[in-house]
Amino acid sequence: MSSITSMRNISVANYFLHAVLHNAEAKGLDPNQLLMDAGISKELLKQQSARIPAVKLGKLQTIVTRAMKDEFLGYGPGRYTLGTWNNMCYSVINCTTLGHALARYCRFYQMFEWGLQPYFEINDDEARLIVAPSDQEYEYQNYAYELVMFNLHRFSSWITQQHLPLIAVNLQYPAPEHAAEYRHLFLGQPVYFNQPRTEMIFHSSLADLPTKQNEQSLHRFLRHPNLVFLIQQYDEKSWTAQVRVIINKSLINTPGIEDIATQLYLHPQTLRRRLAQEGTSFNEVKTQCRHDTALYYLGKSTLSIEQIAQRTGFSEASGFTRAFKTWTGMSPQKYRQHL
Numbered sequence: 001m002s003s004i005t006s007m008r009n010i011s012v013a014n015y016f017l018h019a020v021l022h023n024a025e026a027k028g029l030d031p032n033q034l035l036m037d038a039g040i041s042k043e044l045l046k047q048q049s050a051r052i053p054a055v056k057l058g059k060l061q062t063i064v065t066r067a068m069k070d071e072f073l074g075y076g077p078g079r080y081t082l083g084t085w086n087n088m089c090y091s092v093i094n095c096t097t098l099g100h101a102l103a104r105y106c107r108f109y110q111m112f113e114w115g116l117q118p119y120f121e122i123n124d125d126e127a128r129l130i131v132a133p134s135d136q137e138y139e140y141q142n143y144a145y146e147l148v149m150f151n152l153h154r155f156s157s158w159i160t161q162q163h164l165p166l167i168a169v170n171l172q173y174p175a176p177e178h179a180a181e182y183r184h185l186f187l188g189q190p191v192y193f194n195q196p197r198t199e200m201i202f203h204s205s206l207a208d209l210p211t212k213q214n215e216q217s218l219h220r221f222l223r224h225p226n227l228v229f230l231i232q233q234y235d236e237k238s239w240t241a242q243v244r245v246i247i248n249k250s251l252i253n254t255p256g257i258e259d260i261a262t263q264l265y266l267h268p269q270t271l272r273r274r275l276a277q278e279g280t281s282f283n284e285v286k287t288q289c290r291h292d293t294a295l296y297y298l299g300k301s302t303l304s305i306e307q308i309a310q311r312t313g314f315s316e317a318s319g320f321t322r323a324f325k326t327w328t329g330m331s332p333q334k335y336r337q338h339l
Contacts, residue, residue: 010231010328011051011292015178018045019063019143023074029067037063041338050335052054052330053295058227065226077135078114086222093218098160099207102129105155105328116140116148122204131201133229142173145186145198148317153186153200158221161212163187163238166202170195183279239264239274240285247289253314254290257282291327294320298336307330 038060071080095101311322
């Protein structure tokens with residue numbers, strides 16, 4: 001599978017579909033029409049275990065943002081009018097280090113008298129990106145914090161052209177049912193709930209990372225920023241990412257953990273332990289690769305279910321169908337009908 005395909009077959013949990021649409025109806029918009037405009041069936045909203053291709057979620061978020069005329073998707077007492085994000089990006093693009101860019105990023109959003117405001121602090125060996133409400137009386141929903149934190153982390157990764165490694169992602173609220181998704185949301189970084197404040201912590205030395213973008217690359221990025229954030233993949237060094245790359249290259253004959261460990265010059269038990277330290281397992285990574293690849297190919301109407309089964313590592317279509325029902329609660333045929 002090509003690197004482009006492996007990027008575009010990434011999927012996200014159904015929770016994020018609901019989160020993007022959460023405030024649309026209250027603003028007089030028709031959620032079903034928004035879904036239709038993004039090429040997503042409303043039936044997928046009912047399938048709690050369903051996953052959505054990241055490409056389509058990115059398109060939906062863009063559609064909802066423009067329809068609401070609010071880059072914060074209705075999650076605050078006021079609006080971030082269209083163009084706010086672009087202006088922030090242009091204000092930081094000539095910064096030479098990550099720390100300089102983050103400090104200016106935070107100062108930009110601190111100019112607003114309302115909203116969730118980011119703060120950048122460096123103390124000894126740790127740098128912190130703290131997200132706090134400017135108005136303590138307004139009750140922000142969890143996704144509001146997630147949206148700000150997600151954008152901060154992905155923007156940091158984009159401007160340095162590498163996934164920013166974090167010591168911790170701390171969230172103030174209790175772990176939700178979909179808590180396992182948060183490690184994927186923050187690119188495999190450790191996530192902790194019920195913490196004193198919402199923040200991301202990383203080694204202070206990373207603040208000196210040079211920025212690797214310019215106004216020309218920013219112009220390209222701003223055409224589809226939501227999509228870039230959802231599918232961005234740089235030279236990822238985590239064991240999970242390395243295993244995923246190997247599996248995606250040979251899904252038709254998926255190698256076992258022993259073969260992959262050999263390619264990574266590790267003992268199989270060592271690889272298992274390192275994946276566990278990153279909050280996952282070999283079977284989870286393999287299943288996610290198969291699942292995401294299946295969603296990608298189901299959008300290709302010229303491929304039969306039998307062909308998709310083979311491309312996702314199943315010897316028979318019946319085995320693929322059973323697995324797909326376990327993943328999404330519906331058959332691949334039904335899922336394709338709802339695309």
